[in-house]
Amino acid sequence: MDFAPLLDLLDEAALGALLGALTGAIFGFSAQRSSFCLRAATVEVARREVGPRMAVWLLTFSTAVVWVQAAILAGLFDPSASRVMSITGSWSGAVIGGLMFGIGMVLARGCSGRLLVLASTGNLRSLISGLIFAVVAQMALHGWLAPARSYLAAFWTTPAGQNVDLLAMIGAPAGSGLILGLVTAAFAVFLAIRRQIGWTKLFFAAGVGFAVAVGWIFTFSLAQSAFEPVTVNSLTFSGPSASTLMFLLTEDHALDFEIGLIPGVVFGAFLSALLSRQLKFEGFTHETQMRRSMLGAVLMGFGAMLAGGCAIGAGVTGGSVFAATAWLALFCMWVGAVLTDFLIDQSNASADVVHGLAQTPVTNR
Template identity: 50%
Template structure:
C-alpha cells in the first residue's frame, strides 16, 4: 500500500493515529456485535460448556493467527521487527502478569477490551472500571508502581532462553504454522455448528480478529515508507489506554501514534454498532461491594497487563499471532487463573450448560 501521499500531507504521527482509529473502530464495532469476550470463553471452558462464547473467541483468535501468518508468509509483515520479537521480553512477567490479569478479569467481569466496548454502549460500571484500569496501567508504566513491575519483570527474561520466537524455537515451517491456525478455526467451527452460533455473530468475530493482522499490515506499511523509525504493532489495550489517559490529562506531553488512535476508535466503533442495533443502555453499580469488586479487578488487570506486556488481546491474540513465547505463556496463565478464580468465588463449576447466567458481562 502506497502511503507516500498521506505521509507527505499529514505527517507520520497523524497517519498512524488515523490508521489506529480506523482499525480500532473495525475491532470495536464487530467485537460489540459478536460479544467477543475472553472471560466468558474461559469460564465456559472451565465449566465444561463448549458453546457460543467459546466458538466466538476461537473464531477471533484463529482469524488473527491465520491473517497475520499469511501476511508474514507473503512478506507484507516483517514479524521479526515487532516489539514482542525484536527485544527481550519478560517470562516471569508473562506468567505473573497473566495470572493477575486472569484474576482481575473475573472480578471485573470482562477483560480490558470488553470493558472498553461495553462502556461505549452506556455501561457505567465498565466505564469506571476501564478508567481504573488505565490509571493503574499508567502508574505501572511510568509511575509509582514502575519499580515493582520492573523488578518482577527482570526475574526471568527471554534472553535466558535465546529469544522470544516460538516458531524459531520449535523449528516450524510457515506451512505448519498456517495449518496450526486452521486447526483453531476448525475447532471454532465445530463448536459453533454444535452450539448453533448465529452466522452474523460468527462473521463478526472473524472480522474483529482480522483487525489484528490489519493493524500489523498498516503499521508495517507505514514503517517501510516513513522517514523516521516506526514501531510495527498490532492491537493491544494496556499501553494505549495509559497513553490515551495521559493525552487527556497532559496533552502537551503526549505524542500521537497508532495506539492513541486505537482506544477512541474502539469506543466509537462500539458506540455506532450499539446505536445502529438499538443496544445502547445506561447501567450502573449495584451497591458498594460490587463497586469494590470491579475496581479491584480493574486494578489487577492494569498492573498485570503492563507486567505481562499486553492484555487479553494484546498478548493473548496479537502477541500470539506472531508466536511470541511470552504471549502464549500469558494466554495460558489468563485461562488457568480465570477458571481457578471463578471456582474460588462460586464453588464447583456447573456442568449442565447453564453457566452463562453466572458469566454475563457487566
Template identity: 50%
Template sequence: MDWTAWIETRGEPVVLALMGLLVGLGFGFFAQRSRFCLRAAVIEFWHGRFGEKLSVWLLAFATAVVAVQALIAGGLLDTGTARQLSARGSLSGAIVGGLIFGVGMVMTRGCASRLLVLSANGNLRALLSGLVFAVTAQASLAGILAPWREAIAGWWVVEGGPARSLLALAGVGPVDGIAFGGLWLVTAAFFAWHTRADAWRWVGGIGTGFMVALAWLGTYQVMAHSFEPVQIQGLTFSGPSAEWLMRVLAEPGQPWTFGLGLMPGVFLGSLAGALVGRDWKLEGFSGAYTMPRYIVGAILMGFGSMLAGGCAVGAGMTGGAIFATTAWLTLAGMWVGGGLADRVLDRPAPGARNAGAGDMPASAP
C-alpha cells in the first residue's frame, strides 16, 4: 500500500477515520461472535471456573500482545511516541481508576466496548449505560469531575520514557514480549480446547486481538508517512465515546479522527455479527438488574476509565500489548475491582442456588 499517495489524495483526517472504521468493523464483528467480555472473564476466574469466557478473553489478549510485539520486532511498528509510554503518567490514577472501572463493569454487566457491541444487538440497557458512560467520561476529561480526576492522578506520578515500560524496566525487548504473549496464548488455547469452545470463540477471540494490533499499525503508518503531526494511537473506547458525545452536541465541521470512524465501525460490525448469528433481540430493563444499578455502574466506568487513562480495551489490551506500566496496573485493578464487586453485589443468599452474574446469559450486559 502506498501510504504517502493515499494520504496526499485523501488527507490525514480522512485516512485516520477510514482506518478507525476498518478496525471497528473487525472488532465489532469478532467481539460479537466470540462474546468477548472482560467482565465475564473476571467473574469466571474469581468463581474458579476457567471456562469459555476466560478462554476467549485470554485468546484476544495474548494475540494482541504477540501481534504487536512481532510488529515492533519486525521494524513495522514503533510505539515509543505513544502517550502510554512517552507522556507523564499516573500510577495512582491507574490503580484507583482500574478498581473503580472494575466495579462499574460488574454493575453494568459489561465494559465500554461490550456495551457498544450489545447496543447494536438491540440491548437498550447497554445503550443507556453507554450514553451515561460517554457523558461521565467527558465530564471527567474536561467537566465537573475533572478536578477530582486530576487530584487523584496527582498522588503518584511517573515520568514518560523507560519508567513507563515494563520491558524497559526488566531490561528486555520485543522478542521477550513475544515469548511472554506466546505463553499466555498456549494457556488460552489449552483452556479453549478443554472447554470445547466452538469455532467462533477461537476465530473471534484471535480476531479481536488482531484488531488491537491493526489499530496500532494503521495509525503508526499514517504518522510515519504524513507531513503533518499525527499522534499514534491504539484501540480504545473512553476517549472516542466522549468525542462522539461532543460531536453530537457541538457545531459540525470538526476534523475527522480515528475515533470518529471507530465507534460506528464497531456498531456496524457487531450488528453484522448479530444478524449472522441471529442474535438481534430488543431488550429492556427487567429482573433484579434495575436501571439505577446500570446508571451508577456506567458513571463509575466513565470516571474510572478517564482516571486510569483507558477502558478495558484501551488500557487493558491496547496498553497491555505494548507493556505500558500504567496499563498493567489498570488491568490488575479491573480484575480485583470486578471480583470484589461480584462478591459483594452478586453474592447469592445463603442456601440459594448459585445464580451469580457469571451464570447469567452471556448475551446480557
C-alpha cells in the first residue's frame, strides 16, 4: 500500500492520526455490535461454560491471526519491523502485568477496550473507570509508577534485545500461523452455530480482528513511505489512552496513529449504538461496584503497561504476530481473570444464596 500520493496532501503526522482514527472506528463499530469482551469470555470459562461470549472472543482472535498472517504472506506487512518484535520483551512483565490486568478487568467488569466502547454509548461507570485507567497508565509510563514498572520488567527479559517469535522458535514452516488461525476460526464458527449466535454478530466479531490487520498494514505502509520514523503498531489501548490524555491536558499536540485511535473508537462505537438505538446513560448502582471498578481500573492501567499491552494490545494485536511475551501475557490475563471470578464473584454469589436461605422463614406444611 503506497501512501506517497496522500503524503503530498497531508503531512506524516496528520495522515498517521487519520489512519489511526479509521482503524479505531472499524474496531469501535465492530466491537459494539459484536459485544466483544475478553472478561466475559473468561467468566464463562470460570463457570465451566463455553458459550456465546467465548465463541465471539475466539472468532475475533482467530480472524486477527488469519488476516495478519495473510498480510505477511502477501508482503503487505513485515512483523520484524513492528515495535512489539523489535524491542526487548519482558517475561516477568508479561506474567505479573498479565495477572494484574486479568484481576482488574474482572473487578472493573470489562477490559480497557470494552470500557472505552461502553463509555462511548453512555455508560458513565465505564467512563470513570476508563479515565482512571488512562491516568494510571500514564503514571506507569512516565510518572511516579514508572520506576516500579521498569524494576519489575527487568527481572526477566528476552535475549538479544528483541522479542521472541514463537513460530520461528519452534521452527514452524511458512504459513503455519495462517493455518492455525483458520483451524481456530473454524472451531469458533462451529461453536457459534451450536450456541445459535447470529451471523451478524459473527461478522462484526471478525471485523474486530480485521481492524487489527488494518492497523498493522496502515502503520507499516506509512513507515515505508514517510521520511520521518513511524512506529509500526496496531490496536492497543494502554499507550494510546495515556498519550491521548496528555494530548488533551498539555500543549504538546503532536499527532500520530495513537492519537487518532481513541477518538476513532469513540466515534465508531457511538455511531453503532446510535444506529441500533442502544445509547443509554448508565452509572454505578451502589458503592461496592464503584470501589471494585476503580480498583480494577488501577490494576489494569499498571498491569497493561507492565505486560506490554492490554487485552487487545497484547492479547490480540501482539498475539497475531506470535510475539512470545504477548502470548504469555494473554495466558496470564486468563489465569488472573478466571481465579478472580472463582474466588470473589462466585464465592460472593454462593454466600448470598446461603444468606438468602437463612433468612427464608420456615413454614409448617
